[in-house]
Amino acid sequence: xxxxxQVPLPSKLHRIYEDTNIxxxxxxxxxxxxxxxxxxxxxxxxxxxxxxxxxxxxxxxxQEMIGKKFRTxxxxxxxxxxxxxxxxxxxILCDTIENEMFLDEIISKINYRLSIYIEKExxxxxxGIVFDSKLKEVLDNIIDDTLIxxxxxxxxxxxxxxxxxxxxxxxxxxxxxxxxxxxxIYSSYPKTSLKEFLKEVDFRVKIYNNSILKxxxxxxxxxFIFSEYIQNKCFIILVFNAHAKFGIAACHLNQIVLSIxxxxxx
Numbered sequence: 643x644x645x646x647x648q649v650p651l652p653s654k655l656h657r658i659y660e661d662t663n664i665x666x667x668x669x670x671x672x673x674x675x676x677x678x679x680x681x682x683x684x685x686x687x688x689x690x691x692x693x694x695x696x697x698x699x700x701x702x703x704x705q706e707m708i709g710k711k712f713r714t715x716x717x718x719x720x721x722x723x724x725x726x727x728x729x730x731x732x733x734i735l736c737d738t739i740e741n742e743m744f745l746d747e748i749i750s751k752i753n754y755r756l757s758i759y760i761e762k763e764x765x766x767x768x769x770g771i772v773f774d775s776k777l778k779e780v781l782d783n784i785i786d787d788t789l790i791x792x793x794x795x796x797x798x799x800x801x802x803x804x805x806x807x808x809x810x811x812x813x814x815x816x817x818x819x820x821x822x823x824x825x826x827i828y829s830s831y832p833k834t835s836l837k838e839f840l841k842e843v844d845f846r847v848k849i850y851n852n853s854i855l856k857x858x859x860x861x862x863x864x865x866f867i868f869s870e871y872i873q874n875k876c877f878i879i880l881v882f883n884a885h886a887k888f889g890i891a892a893c894h895l896n897q898i899v900l901s902i903x904x905x906x907x908x
Contacts, residue, residue, distance in 0.1 A: 674698035741824030813886035
């Protein structure tokens with residue numbers, strides 16, 4: 643089975659990486675030897691050879707202390723999320739609002755293609771030094787290809803422009819668009835406000851065992867949410883102000899969902 647080495651367009655990748663909540667990715671073996679590191683944004687500059695021993699030491703410590711390895715370390719507005727896939731460990735530094743189910747799916751796809759390459763080249767990933775002259779280029783292509791497929795929807799640019807235009811509707815306080823995995827595609831709220839918002843409504847999403855279907859929620863200040871899952875591809879949340887009428891809100895939701903469906907079909 644051959645790896646697909648088709649590289650996504652640089653301009654599209656640059657836009658995706660600018661907007662992402664993922665800042666860094668490190669890949670290392672169970673001995674803590676980091677053989678790949680990538681910065682997606684310029685917010686955090688970390689040394690990969692310092693991060694991997696730190697994470698592996700903490701994983702061993704938690705295993706001894708509580709009988710299981712931790713998966714997440716939160717530090718203010720960012721977090722480390724660790725995925726152990728057989729002999730390979732993936733460590734992501736991202737904003738705390740990033741959906742971990744979405745991250746797991748991305749890492750699983752990267753790991754599947756990386757495992758094929760490792761088996762094909764027949765090198766020892768558990769060795770003290772992991773060296774392969776083509777490995778960085780192969781991983782760059784795998785990661786770019788995976789992310790560009792996960793981060794985009796059909797007619798994405800048209801949908802985003804349409805979402806931005808919803809700010810003109812008086813009754814709407816804010817709008818959020820997520821993928822079916824919970825990845826935030828667009829939000830009219832800044833990241834700090836979005837983080838608090840997602841925490842407040844998170845328990846409603848979990849009712850459906852991470853399969854987002856439909857959400858209705860009211861805030862203490864009488865704002866309320868109408869939302870809908872659209873064609874198994876994305877999930878829209880509309881936050882209405884306290885002065886909006888339920889009937890008007892439902893009408894706005896129906897019209898917006900219909901417009902997004904048309905964009906997805908084109």
